[in-house]
Amino acid sequence: MGEAPGSNCGKRATLRIANPGQSIFIKMIKAIIFDVGGVIVDTKELFEKLTDIFKPKNKKHFWTLLNKKLMPLCRDEISNEEFWNEMAIATKINPSRIPKDFWTKYSKKFLSVNQDVLEIARELKTSYKIGIISNSISAQVDLNKKLRIYNYFDEVVLS
16 A cells, blocks of 8 residues: 655665676766665654554555645745645644644654665765755754764755
């Protein structure tokens, strides 16, 4: 029934060259780009908390709706309050069920940094430029800064 974004994070990350003949292509690579949510940061538990609050009948539809509604929040076009009000209306739940400080309160508790991916980034940085391109909300950006996630990367582009 639909998986939460970031649900692949529990798997151990490995870096290997499948075929030594591919090394010529690897020499052509100038930079390696990472995403944050679901790659560097495991978001599965945070999004499971959302399903506890919203109790969607159709999780796949819920994730699609959530992603659609998150885009204006990521671009700072709407406030957190507007986002939660839109989600409450779209899912027909009482807005009082949604903690207004959800992102700050639960991000610290339910997000975890995938240290294996950061180790791969450290290894890659010795030979390549590494960067982040990711959509994110301001509360998450602030937490990632506190966790010093961005410090591992040469460039960080957030939208």
